[in-house]
Amino acid sequence: MSPPKMTMPTMAVLRAMLERPAEPMYGLEICEAAELASGTIHPILARLEGVGWLESYWEDIDPRKEGRPRRRYYRFTSDGAEMARDALARAHRTRKRASALQLGLAGGDTR
């Protein structure tokens, strides 16, 4: 499967998770960290899981003992974090080039 399209929400999710790449996070936690509306990140997580950057697993708790249902946690795969960092850096460079080009055009730069 091809690498995910680096949309702004995808980049926000990756940035949020890369702040503590070794630490697993659950859906609502990721939404909060990425400052995205709750519930909107599941297609992104499914995509990132699909390309092998993330993996998910059920929290190992006894729901009756803890008093809440178990959560689905997401974490980077062994090389997922590195691939995500590269993709973010590439996306950042592309955006920078695009904005520089736009500035150049707006400023009448003919070089």
Place this chain on the structure above:
Amino acid sequence: MNEAPNFEMLLDYAYVTYNMVEKVRSEQARDSLELRAFGLVANALARAVDFAHGLANSGATAEGFSRPRVDTMTYLDELAVALNAAQSVPLPLGDGDPCIQEIWSRIKVAVETALICRFVLAEAEACQITSLAMVESRPPGHVADALVRIACRLLPAGRRDRYLEEFRSELFDLPRRYRLCHAGRLLWVAPAIRFREGLRERPSATRTDSTAT
């Protein structure tokens, strides 16, 4: 069950006391150790009651305490700070200043209210532990649950159970007032999840394999 204190009234009381201390310190250019200690107590108490006020406004007692336990502990910590600070306040030397005397009496009342807050909180926390022990007794709400079920029906059959459990755990973690919106958004994004999950379930021949020649 102990009657819950009027948090708004307590909050006003704590802030008025704090403002009184600050007024005496600034306008009368008095900055004794005594006044500093009073200010510390009043400020800590105001913050503690402010936090309790937020919890009380978040719904019924047990509902309010379904928020992360760390919040509850923060509130308890704030109260502990106020009480410790109160204990370290030296008794007024009885200089006859009515202003200091009034602040001192207000501080004493404030500490008493802090003790009531702490007691009510402990009771509420006990209620929460009892209610949370029965997860099934706190359904996410019929409409939100129905929306989540519909959303999951849109997903590939092999993935429905996994997502239903995940979505329900998210509803459980959210305050009741946010659940319906959350469920609505899950329904909205369900086709996108279906698309992504569908891609994953396709035969591997359609994947781009970096090792392929």
